[in-house]
Amino acid sequence: MSQMPDDTAADEPIHEPRLWRDNGWTARVIKNNDDDGWAVEMIRQGEPEPALVGPWTMGRDKKSPKPLDTSAFNTLVKTAHEVVRRHEQAQQALWHKELSVMTDTGRVKVTLDITPDEDDPYATLAAFDAEGGTIDSVRVAANFKLNAGSAEAWIAQGYGRPR
Structure with missing residues (x-):
C-alpha cells in the first residue's frame, strides 16, 4: 500500500x-x-x-x-x-437561529448566533428592523433559548440584557 x-x-x-x-x-x-x-x-x-x-x-x-x-x-x-x-x-x-416577531413599530427579526468557544462559549442576540438595520445586540449565554416568547420579552423590556 x-x-x-x-x-x-x-x-x-x-x-x-x-x-x-x-x-x-x-x-x-x-x-x-x-x-x-x-x-x-x-x-x-x-x-x-x-x-x-x-x-x-x-x-x-x-x-x-x-x-x-x-x-x-x-x-x-x-x-x-x-x-x-x-x-x-x-x-x-x-449555531444560528432566527425568527421574526411583530411589534407596535413593525416586524423585528431576532437572531441568535452561538460562538462555540471551547473555553468561553457565548451567543449574540441581535434585533434588526424591516430594512435590515441593527436595532440592538447583546452577548448572552450560549444556552440562551430563542423562541417567540423570549424574543418578545427581550423587545418589550427595551432590549439590553435579557432577564
Whole structure:
C-alpha cells in the first residue's frame, strides 16, 4: 500500500490503484477493519479526518480491491463534497437561529448566533428592523433559548440584557 506523500507535494496529483489525489481531495482504499473487505476514505486537503468512509468493491479475484479510476474518483469527490456541505448546513443551523416577531413599530427579526468557544462559549442576540438595520445586540449565554416568547420579552423590556 502507498504511504501518504509528504506535505511538500500535497498539490501534486496522484493516480495509483489504491491512492488518488486530485482537485483538493484524496481517495485511499484501505482494509476494512470490520470484515475481510475493503473501504475507501475521502479526505479533503488540509483536513485531519476523512469526510467520507464507505465500502469499496472487491476486484475480480475476490481478494484485492478494485483499483480506483477517474470515474470512481469523480463520483467519490461529488459524494464527499455533498456530505461536507450537508454537515456545514447542519452546523450552521445548530449555531444560528432566527425568527421574526411583530411589534407596535413593525416586524423585528431576532437572531441568535452561538460562538462555540471551547473555553468561553457565548451567543449574540441581535434585533434588526424591516430594512435590515441593527436595532440592538447583546452577548448572552450560549444556552440562551430563542423562541417567540423570549424574543418578545427581550423587545418589550427595551432590549439590553435579557432577564
